[in-house]
């Protein structure tokens with residue numbers, strides 16, 4: 004359909020109907036933010052398939068073609084999606100890309116250094132080992148889980164689209180302003196709902212929630228797998244098991260993209276309750292403008308359902 008419209012516009016060549024840039028995005032929350040900024044002007048492409056893991060994915064050849072042809076690629080960065088790097092390198096010289104993690108104004112946190120992440124239930128020695136295991140990357144790439152970053156990114160996306168498509172700059176700016184107001188309201192709602200959870204420590208499947216726990220002041224007690232969701236070793240599993248056996252952890256959460264067997268095995272006999280499956284990247288959600296709010300709300304509701312005092 005888009006191609007037909009594009010062809011029609013090219014033939015009539017009306018300056019007021021300039022072609023809206025084709026935009027490709029990496030993961031559902033980024034796709035949702037770009038969708039909000041583009042509004043009725045167009046729809047970005049989403050690369051990550053439903054149910055797929057954000058760290059471990061392979062582009063289909065047709066998707067690599069979409070990346071090559073895109074006027075703009077909006078993505079978190081190579082720290083999250085190394086599978087996107089080759090396709091990006093194959094784009095023409097000077098093709099526009101917006102890497103959000105390293106963008107101006109993004110609040111980044113290092114692994115194991117999240118504010119509010121007090122490693123409940125760990126001794127100082129445990130924590131030292133924990134920090135060592137996080138030396139694989141400087142920054143946690145799951146930065147969309149802080150709504151303050153999402154607000155910054157809406158402005159950056161609108162500015163980049165306006166640079167490429169100046170005819171529609173006012174529409175992009177207005178859409179970003181509306182979306183920013185929506186995120187403020189969402190954030191206030193989630194803050195109120197999560198306030199009673201502040202002292203309820205929990206364990207997650209992979210180390211993806213540092214931004215969320217820091218922003219909402221929650222007590223993460225660690226994760227089974229590290230930030231790239233690679234399979235944990237035996238030492239890691241017994242470390243988490245010891246944390247659960249110490250008794251200060253209310254819940255342990257599996258994730259929608261991963262078999263819960265490991266979570267069940269680690270939790271067995273420790274007294275920790277197994278919560279619902281978290282979806283940190285929104286891969287179980289219907290993609291679209293509403294997916295960002297649905298993603299954060301889903302995490303908050305799953306946490307509250309298990310950890311509420």
Ligand SMILES: [Zn+2]
Nearest residue numbers: 057211230232
């Ligand atoms: Zn992840």
